[in-house]
Amino acid sequence: MAKLRIELVKSIIGRKPNHIATAKSLGLKKMNDVREHNVTPELMGKIAQISYLIKVEEVQ
Structure with a gap:
C-alpha cells in the first residue's frame, strides 16, 4: 500500500477552524511536524482541503 509523508509548512494560527481541525486530525x-499515512480517499480529501498549508511526498 502506498504511503505519503505529510509535513506542515505553514502555521495553523488564524486559519479557519475546520482547517485547523483537519491538520490536527x-x-x-506544530510547524515542521511530519507524519506518514497510508493513501485512502479520506486522506486525499483532507490533503485537498489544506493543501496550501502542507507539503506532501510519496514514500517508497
Missing part, C-alpha cells in the same frame, strides 16, 4: 500540531 492528520497529527500535525
Whole structure:
C-alpha cells in the first residue's frame, strides 16, 4: 500500500477552524511536524482541503 509523508509548512494560527481541525486530525500540531499515512480517499480529501498549508511526498 502506498504511503505519503505529510509535513506542515505553514502555521495553523488564524486559519479557519475546520482547517485547523483537519491538520490536527492528520497529527500535525506544530510547524515542521511530519507524519506518514497510508493513501485512502479520506486522506486525499483532507490533503485537498489544506493543501496550501502542507507539503506532501510519496514514500517508497
